[in-house]
Amino acid sequence: MDWWVSMPKIELHAHLNGSIRDSTLLELARELGDKGLVSFPDVEHVIVKHDRSLSEVFKLFDLIHILTTDHETVTRITKEVIEDFAAENVVYLELRTTPKKNVSKGMNKRSYIEAVLEGLRAVTMVEVDFLSEPSIDSQANGGIYARSDGYASNGTEKKKIFVRLLLSIDRRESTEAAMETVKLALEMRHQGVVGIDLSGNPIIGEWLTFLPALEFAKEQGLLITLHCGEVPNPVEIHAMLHFLPARIGHACCFGEEEWAKLKSLKIPVEICLTSNIRTETISSLDIHHFADLYNSGHPIVLCTDDSGVFSTSVSGEYSLAASAFGKTGAGTII
Numbered sequence: 001m002d003w004w005v006s007m008p009k010i011e012l013h014a015h016l017n018g019s020i021r022d023s024t025l026l027e028l029a030r031e032l033g034d035k036g037l038v039s040f041p042d043v044e045h046v047i048v049k050h051d052r053s054l055s056e057v058f059k060l061f062d063l064i065h066i067l068t069t070d071h072e073t074v075t076r077i078t079k080e081v082i083e084d085f086a087a088e089n090v091v092y093l094e095l096r097t098t099p100k101k102n103v104s105k106g107m108n109k110r111s112y113i114e115a116v117l118e119g120l121r122a123v124t125m126v127e128v129d130f131l132s133e134p135s136i137d138s139q140a141n142g143g144i145y146a147r148s149d150g151y152a153s154n155g156t157e158k159k160k161i162f163v164r165l166l167l168s169i170d171r172r173e174s175t176e177a178a179m180e181t182v183k184l185a186l187e188m189r190h191q192g193v194v195g196i197d198l199s200g201n202p203i204i205g206e207w208l209t210f211l212p213a214l215e216f217a218k219e220q221g222l223l224i225t226l227h228c229g230e231v232p233n234p235v236e237i238h239a240m241l242h243f244l245p246a247r248i249g250h251a252c253c254f255g256e257e258e259w260a261k262l263k264s265l266k267i268p269v270e271i272c273l274t275s276n277i278r279t280e281t282i283s284s285l286d287i288h289h290f291a292d293l294y295n296s297g298h299p300i301v302l303c304t305d306d307s308g309v310f311s312t313s314v315s316g317e318y319s320l321a322a323s324a325f326g327k328t329g330a331g332t333i334i
């Protein structure tokens with residue numbers, strides 16, 4: 001495992017509120033418990049439970065959102081999440097989060113993302129770059145670039161992590177709300193926002209509700225990644241593939257036809273092994289589609305999804321893939 005930690009890695013599928021440390025969640029729950037706003041023992045039970053079905057995961061997210069929705073907390077959890085990924089040598093992180101409104105806290109979608117950006121600026125443990133182009137050309141970056149060992153090479157010997165943001169559209173949202181998120185992403189393009197994600201409970205919402213906003217985002221040059229095929233829904237899977245997103249996440253419930261289409265289109269897949277097993281979207285690793293996609297040379301990337309909720313890490317996912325698939329098939333992992 002130490003070896004996987006020491007390897008420079010990228011993380012492209014991490015939800016901010018799913019990546020919170022358990023210790024922070026418990027601390028926040030205790031504070032709200034002391035104020036009589038939640039029942040701490042009930043909340044503690046939900047947080048420390050480790051095997052959750054997909055629907056229980058979404059109930060947990062509703063609880064997490066009660067614990068985290070004020071600007072100060074959003075800033076704190078962002079800072080901690082970046083520190084945790086940097087500590088295991090993630091050198092490029094695309095962090096996704098759903099911009100939220102919370103009238104009682106004076107929060108709107110823009111101020112939520114500004115609180116996230118504040119969290120990026122608050123990190124001191126490592127150097128966080130969320131503005132410049134990740135490049136090996138030191139001139140293009142004012143003399144700073146990420147070395148393969150994850151350190152900045154500007155002479156400071158401080159570790160460096162490139163962070164970019166994806167703004168998520170929650171499947172509970174309306175067309176108008178989705179469009180608001182896309183417009184916000186466009187306005188915040190020069191502050192590290194690179195794209196849009198569609199996520200949230202896969203049994204809620206209709207593809208056509210989000211399509212106008214996603215099409216607009218794509219026309220404007222934002223990258224789009226879609227949670228696709230977490231539940232069996234061939235009509236939606238086909239529509240999503242036809243949309244030609246830059247990437248998709250999960251792809252668990254694909255049939256033969258959908259695999260063929262995905263492979264011919266070469267759309268990269270974000271693979272989240274622990275998440276798929278924990279939520280029982282895939283019953284066991286030996287039948288996971290990682291092996292087939294990997295062996296057929298399809299572009300894939302190992303990701304955590306929700307490192308806090310599923311108690312995992314990027315290094316853990318690589319280690320898991322190596323032990324489950326490393327000695328079989330055409331290739332080895334790395």
Ligand code: 5GP
Binds near residue numbers: 018199
């Ligand atoms: P947030 O966007 O609040 O920072 O992160 C938590 C949110 O990400 C959840 O409320 C949910 O909308 C989304 N999310 C996290 N994990 C998953 C997942 O495995 N599948 C889907 N579809 N959405 C997820």
